[in-house]
Amino acid sequence: MDMMELLRFLWLKNRSLVTDDMDASLLHLKQIFPDMKVHAYPTGLEAWTWIVPPKWVVRDAFIETLDGRRILSFSEHPLSLVSYSEPFDGEVSKEELLRHLHSSETRPAAFPYVFKYYERDWGLCMPHERVLSLDQARYRVKIDTAFEPGMLKVGELVIPGETEESIVIVTDICHPGQVNDSITGVVVAAAIGEKLLRQSNNYTFRILFLPETIGSICYLSQNEDFIPHIKCALFFEMLGTTGEHVLGHSYPGTSKLDRVAYRVLQWRTDKFHEARFREVAPSDEKVFNGPGVGIPTINITRAPYPYPEYHTSDDSPDIIHPEKLEESRDLIFEILRVMDTDFVPIRQFRGPAFLSRYGLWVDWQKNWALNMAVDLIMLFMDGQHSVFEITDKINREFDIKIQYEEVRDYVNRMIEKGLVARSTLSQKI
Numbered sequence: 006m007d008m009m010e011l012l013r014f015l016w017l018k019n020r021s022l023v024t025d026d027m028d029a030s031l032l033h034l035k036q037i038f039p040d041m042k043v044h045a046y047p048t049g050l051e052a053w054t055w056i057v058p059p060k061w062v063v064r065d066a067f068i069e070t071l072d073g074r075r076i077l078s079f080s081e082h083p084l085s086l087v088s089y090s091e092p093f094d095g096e097v098s099k100e101e102l103l104r105h106l107h108s109s110e111t112r113p114a115a116f117p118y119v120f121k122y123y124e125r126d127w128g129l130c131m132p133h134e135r136v137l138s139l140d141q142a143r144y145r146v147k148i149d150t151a152f153e154p155g156m157l158k159v160g161e162l163v164i165p166g167e168t169e170e171s172i173v174i175v176t177d178i179c180h181p182g183q184v185n186d187s188i189t190g191v192v193v194a195a196a197i198g199e200k201l202l203r204q205s206n207n208y209t210f211r212i213l214f215l216p217e218t219i220g221s222i223c224y225l226s227q228n229e230d231f232i233p234h235i236k237c238a239l240f241f242e243m244l245g246t247t248g249e250h251v252l253g254h255s256y257p258g259t260s261k262l263d264r265v266a267y268r269v270l271q272w273r274t275d276k277f278h279e280a281r282f283r284e285v286a287p288s289d290e291k292v293f294n295g296p297g298v299g300i301p302t303i304n305i306t307r308a309p310y311p312y313p314e315y316h317t318s319d320d321s322p323d324i325i326h327p328e329k330l331e332e333s334r335d336l337i338f339e340i341l342r343v344m345d346t347d348f349v350p351i352r353q354f355r356g357p358a359f360l361s362r363y364g365l366w367v368d369w370q371k372n373w374a375l376n377m378a379v380d381l382i383m384l385f386m387d388g389q390h391s392v393f394e395i396t397d398k399i400n401r402e403f404d405i406k407i408q409y410e411e412v413r414d415y416v417n418r419m420i421e422k423g424l425v426a427r428s429t430l431s432q433k434i
């Protein structure tokens with residue numbers, strides 16, 4: 006899968022909450038993943054305290070001078086129209102127009118992203134430098150939009166594992182005409198989905214492509230019985246720029262996923278930041294961690310937030326670094342792999358094992374860290390700790406820098422020698 010190609014395909018679609026372009030975007034993902042389910046929630050549906058909005062239809066929108074010179078057109082950019090703008094057709098004074106015209110002084114050549122999902126008004130957006138050049142007293146405005154009953158759609162790619170217990174990946178497919186926020190999350194999730202489909206997994210993975218907040222509310226509220234089967238969830242977006250990764254912890258911040266993500270970031274990156282729940286770019290993890298839901302959900306992004314092009318048309322493929330998307334993809338995949346392959350080992354011996362007898366002695370000159378860790382690994386294989394927890398404890402409490410994979414490989418060698426058994430409770434960790 007070419008992440009940049011998918012990004013470019015989705016980029017200029019009018020991906021607001023319920024629109025034809027949103028459907029077209031999900032249809033495109035369904036071509037990549039034919040088994041992907043598309044859930045549809047009708048306009049007016051009460052989802053917990055929320056109500057599914059109507060479909061927003063855009064036929065055309067423009068501003069013209071009275072002599073017919075077009076100075077703004079929806080065909081230029083989807084952000085030229087306020088998302089969910091009401092229709093309007095008439096002649097207005099410049100003052101009246103300015104009350105409905107939005108621009109960004111800090112990004113004067115860009116269209117700002119303005120949305121009025123839950124209030125009704127008409128509005129347009131224009132690069133600020135163009136606003137400054139408006140020199141007529143009156144203008145003609147036409148916004149040919151309509152609100153109709155429709156279906157809010159959520160794409161769900163289910164990758165079945167050994168157990169029904171699920172790890173959910175949540176990504177936002179909304180934000181018309183923008184890329185880093187938030188469809189970098191969509192393309193990274195799609196690339197991870199392809200990799201997960203090629204291997205066998207312990208957990209069932211569910212990858213969600215949905216409009217921010219309301220999509221998560223619909224999915225969870227209509228699947229309440231399933232919530233206890235979701236072990237944890239990851240949300241990610243804003244992964245295409247050069248800043249370091251930011252790990253936004255779940256609420257309460259101490260779940261296994263929090264600890265695995267922290268360690269993988271520490272092992273795989275030179276520098277990263279940690280943030281508490283809601284400290285950075287809050288999004289769908291608010292719903293998953295939220296009141297009465299309680300699924301530990303982390304949020305992975307890149308610094309800074311907000312970045313200079315945030316919520317403007319300058320957030321385009323031009324600011325995306327493909328190698329950064331690949332780096333984030335590999336990192337998140339590694340987090341999932343640790344979560345998925347972890348198990349609880351139980352030692353079948355007493356006293357420190359006679360390692361040389363089994364060919365398990367580690368030469369400190371060849372691998373100092375593992376040599377130091379072996380006594381601790383043997384000690385902690387008491388049936389109470391998973392391989393990851395043993396690794397984490399050794400790093401944290403004994404300041405030995407050793408990675409999960411190395412500990413797991415060593416434990417597997419002990420299993421081969423009959424010294425250690427795998428607990429059948431592994432799925433519950």
Ligand SMILES: [Zn+2]
Binds near residue numbers: 186
């Ligand atoms: Zn946003």
